[in-house]
């Protein structure tokens with residue numbers, strides 16, 4: 629494949645729409661651009677996101693604001709210890725009048741599902757999400773139903789040391805494209821800005837007033853571009869493969885990344901390329917996404933964990949240890 633796969637104008641426009649989405653989210657959520665870019669990249673790559681951080685750091689706010697801004701339908705489910713699978717999926721109920729069963733669809737039939745405090749529900753309920761997340765379909769009483777497009781799960785949780793929580797099973801962790809943390813406000817200015825906005829908002833939830841920043845269907849259109857029109861050179865594929873394999877061979881690692889981790893890194897890198905207004909992936913896209921796409925898939929050796937070793941550090945080490953391609957076949961001058 630040679631030559632441009634998108635016109636310059638189409639690329640510039642796509643990248644502007646991305647900026648518009650991030651600007652709009654930033655009007656509710658005070659945070660750095662890098663975090664917003666990551667949220668956007670995973671969503672454009674059709675990936676689910678797990679936000680993990682301590683209470684009160686804006687996880688719910690960010691997820692809600694994002695769902696609003698991309699102009700898609702969304703539902704929110706507060707996960708609690710007594711939440712049942714049917715509370716998420718829905719169930720079939722007998723209608724006396726019609727003499728037949730009727731499907732009452734649960735909150736999973738939406739575009740963006742906010743699974744708030746996902747680790748507060750027991751494993752059975754968490755795994756009801758599994759089929760939906762991976763296959764974008766659900767089975768209710770033996771009948772399979774396809775979910776809408778896009779279908780994104782934005783889940784939030786407090787770190788697992790917190791009381792009264794059920795850590796997500798590893799199979800479920802792997803189904804999230806990214807695990808992100810919102811973090812504390814990065815500066816005194818940001819801290820004050822949160823307070824300032826509260827004075828202007830008069831209420832704690834500013835997302836009700838947020839309007840969509842894109843036309844209907846535009847977000848799905850961008851997802852299609854990411855999937856179909858962003859060139860990935862063979863040297864980039866090899867680079868990603870080397871990173872994935874190195875996570876399995878690293879001395880501190882008990883279990884390395886799954887191939888699904890490699891796919892997540894590939895998809896997110898393509899999305900990041902589009903956000904930057906490029907129709908081809910460069911090694912920096914891959915580097916920029918590696919920690920968020922891979923760290924949550926690693927299981928470190930027990931002694932490493934006891935010494936305070938972090939998955940993110942291991943991924944950084946892995947990436948540092950692998951030389952990036954310096955030339956793309958299709959774009960010889962990087």
Ligand SMILES: Nc1ncnc2c1ncn2[C@@H]1O[C@H](COP(=O)(O)OP(=O)(O)OP(=O)(O)O)[C@@H](O)[C@H]1O
Pocket residue numbers: 656657658659681682683684685686687688689690784785786813822832833834
């Ligand atoms: N970065 C931020 N920008 C703007 N408002 C913020 C930010 N962080 C927190 N807030 C405000 O603080 C309050 C708590 O935020 P939020 O409910 O989103 O936290 P959370 O991370 O979901 O907490 P929990 O884990 O307890 O559910 C909200 O009123 C929110 O508007």
Ligand SMILES: [Mg+2]
Pocket residue numbers: 687688689744745784
């Ligand atoms: Mg919350």
